[in-house]
Amino acid sequence: MPPRLAVNNLQSYFFTRTGLIKAVDDVSFNIAQGETLALVGESGCGKSMTALSLLRLLPEPGRIVGGEISLDGRDLLRLPDVEMRRIRGNEISMIFQEPMTSLNPVLRIGEQIAEVLRLHQGDTKQQALEQAAELLIQVGIADPKRRLREYPHQLSGGQRQRIMIAIALACDPKLLIADEPTTALDVTIQAQIMDLLLELKEQRQMATLLISHDLGVVAGNADKLAVMYAGQIVEFGTVKRIFENPLHPYTQGLLQCIPRLGQKNRLSTIPGQLPDLRKQLEGCLFLDRCPGPCAPCGHQSPEIEEFEPDHWVRCWRY
Amino acid sequence: MSFLEVKNLRKSFRLTDSLGRAAGQLVAVDNLSLSLQQGETLGLVGESGCGKSTTGKLILQLLPSDGGQVIFDGEDLTQLSTRQMRPYRRRIQMIFQDPFSSLNPRMTVGSILSEPLLIHRLAPPRQVRDRVIELLEKVGLSAEHEQRYPHEFSGGQRQRVGIARALAVEPQLIIADEPVSALDLSVQAQILNLLQGFQQEHNLSYLFIAHDLAVIEHVSDRIAVMYLGKIVELTSAEELYKNPCHPYTEALLNAVPVPDPDQPRPTALKGEIPSPVNPPSGCYFHPRCPYADDRCRQQQPELLDIGHKHQVACYHSEQVGRFLLQK
Numbered sequence: 001m002p003p004r005l006a007v008n009n010l011q012s013y014f015f016t017r018t019g020l021i022k023a024v025d026d027v028s029f030n031i032a033q034g035e036t037l038a039l040v041g042e043s044g045c046g047k048s049m050t051a052l053s054l055l056r057l058l059p060e061p062g063r064i065v066g067g068e069i070s071l072d073g074r075d076l077l078r079l080p081d082v083e084m085r086r087i088r089g090n091e092i093s094m095i096f097q098e099p100m101t102s103l104n105p106v107l108r109i110g111e112q113i114a115e116v117l118r119l120h121q122g123d124t125k126q127q128a129l130e131q132a133a134e135l136l137i138q139v140g141i142a143d144p145k146r147r148l149r150e151y152p153h154q155l156s157g158g159q160r161q162r163i164m165i166a167i168a169l170a171c172d173p174k175l176l177i178a179d180e181p182t183t184a185l186d187v188t189i190q191a192q193i194m195d196l197l198l199e200l201k202e203q204r205q206m207a208t209l210l211i212s213h214d215l216g217v218v219a220g221n222a223d224k225l226a227v228m229y230a231g232q233i234v235e236f237g238t239v240k241r242i243f244e245n246p247l248h249p250y251t252q253g254l255l256q257c258i259p260r261l262g263q264k265n266r267l268s269t270i271p272g273q274l275p276d277l278r279k280q281l282e283g284c285l286f287l288d289r290c291p292g293p294c295a296p297c298g299h300q301s302p303e304i305e306e307f308e309p310d311h312w313v314r315c316w317r318y
Numbered sequence: 319m320s321f322l323e324v325k326n327l328r329k330s331f332r333l334t335d336s337l338g339r340a341a342g343q344l345v346a347v348d349n350l351s352l353s354l355q356q357g358e359t360l361g362l363v364g365e366s367g368c369g370k371s372t373t374g375k376l377i378l379q380l381l382p383s384d385g386g387q388v389i390f391d392g393e394d395l396t397q398l399s400t401r402q403m404r405p406y407r408r409r410i411q412m413i414f415q416d417p418f419s420s421l422n423p424r425m426t427v428g429s430i431l432s433e434p435l436l437i438h439r440l441a442p443p444r445q446v447r448d449r450v451i452e453l454l455e456k457v458g459l460s461a462e463h464e465q466r467y468p469h470e471f472s473g474g475q476r477q478r479v480g481i482a483r484a485l486a487v488e489p490q491l492i493i494a495d496e497p498v499s500a501l502d503l504s505v506q507a508q509i510l511n512l513l514q515g516f517q518q519e520h521n522l523s524y525l526f527i528a529h530d531l532a533v534i535e536h537v538s539d540r541i542a543v544m545y546l547g548k549i550v551e552l553t554s555a556e557e558l559y560k561n562p563c564h565p566y567t568e569a570l571l572n573a574v575p576v577p578d579p580d581q582p583r584p585t586a587l588k589g590e591i592p593s594p595v596n597p598p599s600g601c602y603f604h605p606r607c608p609y610a611d612d613r614c615r616q617q618q619p620e621l622l623d624i625g626h627k628h629q630v631a632c633y634h635s636e637q638v639g640r641f642l643l644q645k
Contacts, residue, residue, distance in 0.1 A: 042502045042503075042504060042505075043473070043502055044472075156590055157366070158590055159590070186365040186366055186529055186591075187529065187530065187531065187570065187573040187574060187575075187584075188365060188569060188570065188573045188586065188587040189365075189590065190573070190575070191572075191573040191575075191584040191585065191586035191587070192586040192587075192588075194575075194583075194584075194586075195583075195586050213502050213503055214503065214575065215503070215577040216532075216574070216575030216576055216577045217575050218577075219575065219576065219577050219578055219579045219581070220575055220576070220579070220581075220583040220584065221583070239579045240579050240580075243577070243578060243579050253504065254503060254504060255577060257503055257504050257506070257507035258503060258507075258532075258577050259507075259510070259532045259533050259535070259536035260532060260576070260577070261531070261532050261535055261559055261571065261574055261576075262535070262559050262560075263536075264536065264555075266511060266514070267507040267510055267511055267536070268507070269504060269507045269508045269511060270504045270507075273472060273474070273505075
């Protein structure tokens with residue numbers, strides 16, 4: 001079966017006054033129907049820009065300069081704007097980190113959910129509101145008729161995120177992008193929201209792109225994992241393979257710096273920080289922070305290569 | 319006598335509607351008592367809105383309390399005038415969650431760090447600059463950062479500046495309010511190590527406020543779990559992890575995601591934190607509690623000592639642990 005989403009050699013560059021930034025640099029991955037791919041990395045590594053590229057919503061001065069994004073075989077980068085607009089919120093939906101800023105504060109909840117349905121499915125207002133009530137039940141909000149008439153500020157953070165999920169799922173998307181969906185929430189609410197996303201994904205067989213910096217969340221909720229560093233995917237594979245045998249020194253570092261319950265040892269850290277991408281960098285981008293660089297790392301950039309079945313890495317060591 | 323002793327601290331906020339009419343009362347901190355020794359870290363954990371940040375501000379007298387005592391090194395801070403309080407403002411410092419909003423964007427890092435030194439006369443003016451550079455190096459930055467503005471730094475670097483500012487005045491107690499929750503995991507580890515290093519070096523006491531139990535458990539000697547303005551469990555970090563006796567603690571432990579795909583997924587606590595304006599009857603936790611019975615719905619359990627320096631406010635503390643995930 002062909003993958004639902006195939007991204008090949010995606011390149012999104014930012015043409016800033018101070019120089020060219022390769023925010024997404026030759027990124028490739030696939031997501032099958034009903035599968036969740038997690039994209040993990042530090043802030044500024046390009047995870048969110050990858051997601052926005054999929055929707056063709058890169059902020060200025062960013063531009064997609066190369067590659068292919070195909071959803072069910074259609075190349076999104078070749079579609080005219082009008083058709084792309086029909087895909088956003090319909091075939092591909094996105095949930096954002098901050099549910100307070102991504103809902104419109106002056107519109108009632110009901111109108112915000114109904115808008116998507118009226119726009120993409122041509123429902124009448126009445127039909128759309130009825131369906132919106134139905135959706136609220138599915139995302140676990142009690143007393144939906146009353147909630148539809150309320151404004152975002154009347155809801156808690158967890159409830160707002162449920163509303164965002166209802167909006168995203170209104171048109172039964174083929175691909176759901178969840179960008180740090182629980183980062184702003186308490187752990188107890190985080191567990192509720194992740195349960196909800198898993199349940200809805202299984203019912204609807206959506207492909208999901210889960211963006212997170214929390215490897216704990218990823219471990220329990222994704223099938224495959226792509227670790228991103230400085231615009232590139234440095235390791236890719238099934239969650240099981242990568243957690244059992246992390247290959248890239250960056251992935252190893254990420255796994256070691258998590259505080260774990262019941263362990264009091266000093267945390268190990270990844271020294272240094274992301275390189276300044278405006279500078280022309282030679283060799284491996286992780287070189288400055290790598291605990292064990294080898295001979296070619298300084299002058300030649302490694303390619304991403306298959307290490308074992310379902311497990312790829314971008315490192316000269318392998 | 320402990321270094322810091324908080325007794326029966328209370329704070330409520332009067333709410334008004336859009337026309338300024340009284341609209342009820344929000345009890346943010348409800349009869350809270352805790353103590354802290356020199357060189358010790360006490361973790362304060364709970365969901366947003368449970369009153370943990372308000373507690374921090376009350377201890378530092380940034381908010382006036384409605385009642386209770388905050389005894390720091392033998393002195394009740396709640397009885398002091400603004401002027402009398404001033405030396406204690408040096409000895410107690412705060413580190414904030416958001417390094418983006420807690421540094422003045424129009425001051426260079428050099429002036430942010432020299433201001434407290436000058437105000438508290440901790441260095442002769444001519445030596446201030448040397449001291450600032452020394453501070454920057456201590457937190458892993460360097461002299462070249464002195465002339466830069468906060469916006470030129472990453473989140474982790476800004477939090478380092480926030481820590482340097484707190485350390486500048488050689489405090490004895492630091493109240494750290496969610497110091498790492500805005501940071502990436504890799505940076506979080508660096509900051510936690512930095513804080514622990516300073517603690518050993520200067521015998522600092524920390525009141526460490528966070529919602530992430532894994533972080534709290536890592537840094538704390540003892541942990542207080544808060545729910546709706548009250549401490550529901552208080553014991554050593556190890557005991558809390560191995561033998562939680564309050565159902566809320568158990569639920570928090572279960573909700574922590576484990577970075578291992580072979581472990582069970584976290585179990586979600588049902589429901590949301592109730593409104594502190596209109597708290598449930600009896601035990602505040604009973605609507606979300608799997609152990610609750612009629613007594614819990616009517617009567618509020620008190621925080622009692624159950625031995626091994628373990629305090630808990632629950633009628634069913636012996637049963638708690640039944641639902642604990644084995645991680």
